[in-house]
């Protein structure tokens with residue numbers, strides 16, 4: 001039950017001015033049962049597309065994705081209730097004027113009592129070291145502070161699966177370390193795309209995506225070595 005299963009998944013989209021669809025992902029089959037799953041690969045290789053399939057933001061053109069027993073097309077509400085998604089750009093996720101209100105909004109469905117909700121929101125903000133920023137406009141926060149807030153708002157509701165799309169791009173060294181420690185203490189299944197190969201090294205299983213295909217699937221050090229070799233080949237290959 002506790003697996004993220006991709007069965008022969010392809011994603012193709014129509015492109016303006018062209019008869020041929022563009023293939024973003026091709027023939028992906030995976031059974032992900034590990035607690036920490038990393039996704040690495042070049043810009044535009046298909047990492048975000050793969051992650052967006054996990055909460056039904058992207059639908060397969062072929063094949064199916066089943067997350068902890070729920071199909072992402074037919075049971076999308078159940079999938080969304082189980083999957084927390086942290087976007088690369090926190091502003092595409094934060095909807096309330098302040099951090100406190102945003103975290104409280106996340107908690108509205110799970111905690112009906114107002115006071116309880118407020119106190120839970122405070123403890124979540126404190127855990128991420130941003131309680132002192134709780135009442136500031138989200139537009140006045142730094143990029144990294146917003147990224148921490150977006151993570152706090154998603155983690156507040158304890159989703160069974162946490163999807164993180166490049167969560168550390170804006171974080172300084174200390175907050176990257178905080179993210180690492182937070183992730184290692186989490187009970188839930190985490191699937192994360194990253195360009196930060198140190199973060200990838202903490203994962204139990206790492207997928208390397210290249211031009212819409214999974215070209216490596218295994219332990220973190222072998223995956224990073226594979227990715228480095230791909231980069232070197234593309235820089236030093238014919239025509240360069």
Ligand SMILES: Nc1ncnc2c1ncn2[C@@H]1O[C@H](COP(=O)(O)OP(=O)(O)OP(=O)(O)O)[C@@H](O)[C@H]1O
Nearest residue numbers: 013014022024041042043044045046047048049050
């Ligand atoms: N809706 C869409 N329509 C057309 N092309 C798309 C669409 N969504 C994504 N793409 C293209 O699909 C490819 C994969 O995109 P994706 O965002 O999954 O890459 P990524 O590996 O996450 O990249 P990055 O590391 O730069 O964030 C890119 O070439 C992108 O331009």
